[in-house]
Each structure stands twice: as structure tokens, then as C-alpha cells.
Amino acid sequence: METTDRPPAHPILSAPFRVGDWVAEPMANQLTRGETVRRVEPKVMEVLACMAAVPGETVTKDEFMAEVWTGTIVTDDVLARCISELRKALGDKARSPSYVETIRKRGYRLIAQVETDVEATAVDGVAVEAAPGAVSLAAPPGLDLRRPELPTRTRPTVVLWALAAVAVVALGAVLAYQAGVAGVRPLATTPLTSYPGDERDPALSPDGSRVAFAWNGEAADGEPGAFDVYVQDARGGAAPTRLTNHPADERSPAWSPDGQRVAFVRCGVGGECGVYVVGAGGGAARTLAEPEGLAVEDLVWSPDGQTLAFSARRGRQGAFSLHLLPLDGSRPQRLTSPASTYPGDLAPAFSPDGQRLAFVRTALDGRQDVAVVSVQGGPVRRLAREQKGVTGLDWTADGEVVYAANRDGAAGLWRVPREGGAPRWIALGSDGGEIAGPSVARRGRGIAFAQQRVQSQIIQLAPGDDRGRLLLRSTRDDFQPAVAPDGSRTAFVSTRSGSHEVWSAAPDGSGARQLTDFGGARVSSPRWSPDGRRLAVSARAQGNADVFVVLPDGEARQITTDSADDVAPSWSRDGMWVYFASDRGDTWQIYRVPAAGGDPEPVTVGGGVAAAEAPGGGLLVIRPDKRGLWLLPPGTDGLPQDAAARRLPANLSPADWANWTVSGPYVYVLERRYDRAATVVRLDPATGRRVTVATAQDVPEDSGLAVFPGGQRFLLARQERADSDIGFVADFD
Missing domain, CATH: 2.120.10.30 (TolB, C-terminal domain)
Structure with missing residues (x-):
């Protein structure tokens, strides 16, 4: 389909508006009706906002293309998919529509009533509870109620x-x-x-x-x-x-x-x-x-x-x-x-x-x-x-x-x-x-x-070495390292190209090269597949975070497509599944999706912001509302049992979702202190025995942690300046 010589397009509403029973927030890509909050893809919201600008009037396919996909060559089925997703979010039916009516061979029109003078309702689907007047100072569930210990030299911000x-x-x-x-x-x-x-x-x-x-x-x-x-x-x-x-x-x-x-x-x-x-x-x-x-x-x-x-x-x-x-x-x-x-x-x-x-x-x-x-x-x-x-x-x-x-x-x-x-x-x-x-x-x-x-740089630590050795030298930010299972390659997030991308290098830091080209999207948490040929990564290519699998040639294949945030990917030991955390429900939970793509399925019901398969079976999970690392034993169906979760002695907060990894029979965690010092702890999930194996200074919050095979070398980020x-x-x- 050509992108030139199209008729003038209808404007797209950007302020919140009401359509039927729903309040649409274009800037938040979400729909709200009472206590129900549903988030949609940015293009789906733009299609709705384009029709809402002229309620009751037909918006032709060419007008949609000119306004929503300006300068982009797309086929008609892309628009049809957006309409289908919009109807699904609104609870509408194509054969007996209450919101979106199909005008055969022409386009679509919005038949529900539209009001433009409304207030937005929430951010990211999280309703903020705050009543007029005094508000309770009781900490939300899961917050540490001990007296604060802030650094005497560095602000948390x-x-x-x-x-x-x-x-x-x-x-x-x-x-x-x-x-x-x-x-x-x-x-x-x-x-x-x-x-x-x-x-x-x-x-x-x-x-x-x-x-x-x-x-x-x-x-x-x-x-x-x-x-x-x-x-x-x-x-x-x-x-x-x-x-x-x-x-x-x-x-x-x-x-x-x-x-x-x-x-x-x-x-x-x-x-x-x-x-x-x-x-x-x-x-x-x-x-x-x-x-x-x-x-x-x-x-x-x-x-x-x-x-x-x-x-x-x-x-x-x-x-x-x-x-x-x-x-x-x-x-x-x-x-x-x-x-x-x-x-x-x-x-x-x-x-x-x-x-x-x-x-x-x-x-x-x-x-x-x-x-x-x-x-x-x-x-x-x-x-x-x-x-x-x-x-x-x-x-x-x-x-x-x-x-x-x-x-x-x-x-x-x-x-x-x-x-x-x-x-x-x-x-x-x-x-x-x-x-x-x-x-x-x-x-x-x-x-x-x-x-x-x-500036943060990636350093290599060894047991007994408190300072470490700078592994990757650049004038940019390098953090969240990952080591291939055989130790032959490293991956990390870097801003060397001017934006967040995944890079790869040899074990000694030489030969660094850019793997991904997301073009400005925020990228996080690269994880190697068991065969060391692919990487799972989370990226905000469309505003919300999705999980991608990066192939050896750098091609990034998207394997989650929900309008929610999908973050913190990790691989199953057989390489067939990718676990990830998502807020697509009422709370953050762990899901898994076939590595080749397909329908995700829920794994936890008790909450999770990061997960990895445990060395002896089951699933290791960081909870969204509790400190620590939790081991969920496997059930008879092979899936982890939330009800039988056991807390392991690891001092991790939800913000530490990237600061741990599984290597061999152990779990390694990066435990940060308030003064930005940190210790690398080796944890046996079977016995709960923990051993401090290294210490580091000037560790940023989103450092990440990687371990070479054998557990004698560790990679993490250090704030250099x-x-x-x-x-x-x-x-x-």
C-alpha cells in the first residue's frame, strides 16, 4: 500500500476521553471501567483515538494509514488486527457491535457515545489510594519497617x-x-x-x-x-x-x-x-x-x-x-x-x-x-x-x-x-x-x-579481591553482564551506540560488538540460552516492555506481545521455555512462553518479579512485596508449587531483580548495602548454606551479576564516576 497522496486524516485525541462505559487515556495506553483497567498497544489506542475524534463518522482505511501509520508501509491486516484487539479490550463483538462498526470496503466508525471532558484515572493500571485529609503512614505490605540507613556520602537518587x-x-x-x-x-x-x-x-x-x-x-x-x-x-x-x-x-x-x-x-x-x-x-x-x-x-x-x-x-x-x-x-x-x-x-x-x-x-x-x-x-x-x-x-x-x-x-x-x-x-x-x-x-x-x-563499567572479581579488574573499557555506561554457559562469551547492556543495546565480548573483554539495534528502546536483563547461541532480553520497543530472543546474527524476535510490561527473562534448562515477569494481571506474576513463540502461560499465583529454574528442580523467585529469594518446589505436574514456597537466606529486595544468577549447583546473589558496597554470596538452595565469596565497592542498584563456570570469576558493574x-x-x- 502506498503512503503518499492520501486524503487528509482525522486528528487523534491525546487527552483522556470517555467512550461508552470506558475511560480511554491515550498517553497511558489504557482503558478503565470502574475497577477494571486494561492496557492496549499504542497503535490500538491511536486507532481508537482517531475514531473518537469524529464519533459516528466513518474513518476510511487510507485515513487510518495517514494518521496512525504516517510514513510507514503496512498492509490492511495490520489495521484489522488493531480493530480486533480493540474490540477484545472493550468487550465488543463484530457481529453485534456496541462500540466499533465495520463499514464494508470502506473502514470503521465508532458508534458509542464519546465525551472529551474527563479526568484520567491511573498510571500503569495502579490505582493510587489517597483520601482527602490525613493519610496513614503505615508502610505498604512487604516494606522494611526498620529504621532507615541511608548513605552518608551518596544520595539514593x-x-x-x-x-x-x-x-x-x-x-x-x-x-x-x-x-x-x-x-x-x-x-x-x-x-x-x-x-x-x-x-x-x-x-x-x-x-x-x-x-x-x-x-x-x-x-x-x-x-x-x-x-x-x-x-x-x-x-x-x-x-x-x-x-x-x-x-x-x-x-x-x-x-x-x-x-x-x-x-x-x-x-x-x-x-x-x-x-x-x-x-x-x-x-x-x-x-x-x-x-x-x-x-x-x-x-x-x-x-x-x-x-x-x-x-x-x-x-x-x-x-x-x-x-x-x-x-x-x-x-x-x-x-x-x-x-x-x-x-x-x-x-x-x-x-x-x-x-x-x-x-x-x-x-x-x-x-x-x-x-x-x-x-x-x-x-x-x-x-x-x-x-x-x-x-x-x-x-x-x-x-x-x-x-x-x-x-x-x-x-x-x-x-x-x-x-x-x-x-x-x-x-x-x-x-x-x-x-x-x-x-x-x-x-x-x-x-x-x-x-x-x-559512569558505570563492568569489572571482574575473584574471591579475595575487593577491588576487581576493569574488564570492559569505554566512556559509556556498561552494566547487567551475562556469561554464556560454557564461559566463551559475555553479553551486557551498554549505551556505547548512544542508546541502550545488547553487546557481546570475549571473556577477557576484547572484541566487543553490538548485537541488537532497538533504536532507542530501553533494554535490560540479557540472559544466555543453555546452548549459548541465543539471548533472551527485555526491551521497550513499543513503549511497553516485551521479551525478545536475539539470534546469533543479531536478529531480535519478539516472543511476547501483551500490552503489559514483560521483563526479567530467563531460560528453562532444556532451552524450550523462557520465563518472565509480567504485570498483565492484578499483580506481578511469573509466566513462561515457548522460546519459539506462542501463548504464555502463568506459573505463579503468589507473585514474582524475576525467576529462574533452581539447580535441583523447582523455581527460584523474587517476590514483588517481600524481601528474600523464594524456592518453589516442583509439583506432580512439573510446575512449581507456590503454596509450598520456602524462603532462602538471601538479602534481596524487589529492586534487586537483576542482581542474582544460577550457575552450576549454586545460586549467586549480589547483596547491596546502604553505602553502595556489596557482597557476592554463594547459596546452596538445597541446604540453605551461604558463603560470602567476594566483596565490591561503588555498586549501582541495577548492576547485574554474572558468574563464570566454576564460580571463581564474577562480573558486575561498578560506578566509576x-x-x-x-x-x-x-x-x-
Whole structure:
């Protein structure tokens, strides 16, 4: 079918709309009716939105092709399949339709009633329970209720930065190219800081004249010190004013609306956190609140000055959620309840009217969304869905959201309307580095942000070697290694091509070559087949995550097609099946699908975010709501028995879904500590005996773990670099 000389197409709705009994959310690719949430493929939603723009009118096949498949040559059966999937999702029938009617030899029309003035209902199918007024601070099931232990040198949100790191040179080239093509003159960026150590958490004063930030300085022995809060004139020149000086880390500065005070978070060595306030010119700090048992991040002040918002979680693991802290002495109120499998909800920012919070919601495999929720509670609504990670956001004075992300190989700033829609790129004349934590002036002009450089590399460890040897050298991010069963090849995820792809190399790291070409999709968790000829991998080629089998020539064959997220693949010992985790039901569960393709079948009922066949039979599973590693023994039918699950002594959280592997008769797990140190533990699933075989430092959250045959060499990721400076754009509104 030709793609040129088509009649003008109908527009596609992007805002939520009601069709019959269903609420459709085009930006979320989901349909909601009461408590029922169904997600559909992006093209299926576009077909529905195209018809909803002209309800009751016939949309011809050529019009569908021009609007939904612009510039792409496809056959009529592709449209027919989308219509079939849409009817299935809506519960409609072709012979007696209530929603979509077929107009023979012409096209289709939507016969159900359409309303366009509706609100979205959820993000990723997860209804957020938040009632007006006080919200219980009880931790969701499965969260660690022990007192938090946060690092004294590194913020947990460095994970957000590490997810999207790209090379400085490549970034500059991409941005310069985009600016030239678009005819956009980049905004002039002034570097406000270039001090040794790490300057982060920029907060621009309401009038745009000063920037508060956290800096860990440099101790006499050359090691980083504790973070303290400083204020720098946005015009530069003068030395910064130090507002705090404490042995504990003090971070996340937030300006009061009148610009006279700065609130901040102080977290001690044991993880106990408090919220404090100090005058913008210095002086004694005063306690605002000590949220007992909460690890606190990302503090922001409401426009009316009556409330603070922050991200927090209980303990060192589990999901961060958004909290409101009234300044009248009331207890904090929890506003969101993300699934415990997520790193959580981070980086809140108040809208100009103070009625909403925009924030970053992170999915299991690291994909991040820009979302918004009312301060009164209620459903979470997605504004933008990203592949590479979002590293902070803020609101503009006119009610748009500016966020930092890596889109299409370009790390920078983007802005999106509060109703959602296509993000617009903001050209910055920066000197490279990842952009993070944008902060916009409330009354005036200007935007501040961190320009940070984070790099993870794959190292090889041996028993007794605490430092390891760098195996793969590059200027990009390399992580989540895998070793072929015979030890002849390694595979890993890398951003060497400018986006996440799977690469392969010899056991000594030589001869690295790119295997996949997903072209910008987020890729994770490569796993070798038992014969060492194929790889299973999860990739977000169409927005949602699906499982692919990568052949020796690099061809990637998709073997799951559900509109849900399918992640963390692993092979059966005979190579006939691929296990994976999916949220296609009400909870995360383990499924398996024939390696050659076919219909997936459920494996667990008790939940799972990663699984692998156990050496002695049965299935090893990481639960979505519990810590540890669980062994499900085989039943008489060969399938694992959830009811007889036994917990093994492994300190793993749901976020560690990639940090373990099976090799020979043992299971090897990477147990991370709050200070980013980690131990490699060898576990015998039959006896439960565990032995620590290696230790490592500076291990990122999504490191991954691979073991060579014999268990004497291990591969994992190590963070080689993590520093940042503060940049400022004066001509921004």
C-alpha cells in the first residue's frame, strides 16, 4: 500500500476521553471501567483515538494509514488486527457491535457515545489510594519497617542519574545537530559552580537571583566530606555562602515563597532524617519536623508557604512515596502508594497554584514517567512516558512541566503541557553532561540544574579481591553482564551506540560488538540460552516492555506481545521455555512462553518479579512485596508449587531483580548495602548454606551479576564516576 497522496486524516485525541462505559487515556495506553483497567498497544489506542475524534463518522482505511501509520508501509491486516484487539479490550463483538462498526470496503466508525471532558484515572493500571485529609503512614505490605540507613556520602537518587548517563562528547554533538536542524538557538548556560566534589540538588530562589545547593566539599585526605547546604549568587563571581555545617548529610534545599528561608533535610549515619530550616543568609538551624522512621528525599515548599512535600520510604529498601508535611505541627501525610516493586515516586514539585504535585514514577526495569497528582489525593495521571529515565522536574510559571530526560539519544530538558501531550525539546548551550534536577524561578526568569557525569563499567572479581579488574573499557555506561554457559562469551547492556543495546565480548573483554539495534528502546536483563547461541532480553520497543530472543546474527524476535510490561527473562534448562515477569494481571506474576513463540502461560499465583529454574528442580523467585529469594518446589505436574514456597537466606529486595544468577549447583546473589558496597554470596538452595565469596565497592542498584563456570570469576558493574556542577540559564521563562 502506498503512503503518499492520501486524503487528509482525522486528528487523534491525546487527552483522556470517555467512550461508552470506558475511560480511554491515550498517553497511558489504557482503558478503565470502574475497577477494571486494561492496557492496549499504542497503535490500538491511536486507532481508537482517531475514531473518537469524529464519533459516528466513518474513518476510511487510507485515513487510518495517514494518521496512525504516517510514513510507514503496512498492509490492511495490520489495521484489522488493531480493530480486533480493540474490540477484545472493550468487550465488543463484530457481529453485534456496541462500540466499533465495520463499514464494508470502506473502514470503521465508532458508534458509542464519546465525551472529551474527563479526568484520567491511573498510571500503569495502579490505582493510587489517597483520601482527602490525613493519610496513614503505615508502610505498604512487604516494606522494611526498620529504621532507615541511608548513605552518608551518596544520595539514593543517584540511581536516577545513572539510569540515563551518556557520553559528554556524543551528547554535545547530538544537541548541536538538533539545534541546527530545528533552527533553534540554544539558551546560553552559565556554569555557576565548578568545585571539587559533588554539587547537586539546585533550588532557584523565587526571584531567580540565588541558587541553593548541596555540596560535599573535599576533605583533607581527598575523600568527599558530608553534604552541606550553600547559597550562590545566580550572577556568579562571589564565593558561595555556607548555610549549614554538620557531620551528617544535609541536602535537598527548598526556598520559602518569600525567599527569606531555606528548608533542608538532614540524615544521620544511622539513617534518621529530620527537616530543618535556616535563614537564607545563614544562622542557626531550627527543627521543623522529625518524621520518625522515614528516609526523606527531595524537599519542596508549597507556594502558600503552609506545606512541605517530600519523597520518603521506611527502611533502606522498598518504594519511595510522596508525603505532605503541614507546617502547623501536624504529622506528615502520605499522598501516593506506588507498587513495592518500583523504586518509587521521587522529585515532587508543586504546581504554581499549589493544587498539584508533579513527580517522577519509576517502573521495575528503570523506565520513568512524568506524573501528576492532586494534593488532595486521588488518581495519578501520566503526563509523559520516557524510556531512558527522568532525572528531575519543575513547573513553569504558566503551568507547564519542565523535566530532564534522555530522549532519542539526547540528554537535556523537555517541557510538556499540564494536560499531557508531545514533549518539546529545550535547546541548551551546555558543555555536556547529564542534566538533572531542574529548578525554575517562581517570580522572574531563570532555570538552574545540575550537570552531572555518571559512569558505570563492568569489572571482574575473584574471591579475595575487593577491588576487581576493569574488564570492559569505554566512556559509556556498561552494566547487567551475562556469561554464556560454557564461559566463551559475555553479553551486557551498554549505551556505547548512544542508546541502550545488547553487546557481546570475549571473556577477557576484547572484541566487543553490538548485537541488537532497538533504536532507542530501553533494554535490560540479557540472559544466555543453555546452548549459548541465543539471548533472551527485555526491551521497550513499543513503549511497553516485551521479551525478545536475539539470534546469533543479531536478529531480535519478539516472543511476547501483551500490552503489559514483560521483563526479567530467563531460560528453562532444556532451552524450550523462557520465563518472565509480567504485570498483565492484578499483580506481578511469573509466566513462561515457548522460546519459539506462542501463548504464555502463568506459573505463579503468589507473585514474582524475576525467576529462574533452581539447580535441583523447582523455581527460584523474587517476590514483588517481600524481601528474600523464594524456592518453589516442583509439583506432580512439573510446575512449581507456590503454596509450598520456602524462603532462602538471601538479602534481596524487589529492586534487586537483576542482581542474582544460577550457575552450576549454586545460586549467586549480589547483596547491596546502604553505602553502595556489596557482597557476592554463594547459596546452596538445597541446604540453605551461604558463603560470602567476594566483596565490591561503588555498586549501582541495577548492576547485574554474572558468574563464570566454576564460580571463581564474577562480573558486575561498578560506578566509576559520579560528580556534578550547577548550571544556570538566565533567559528562561
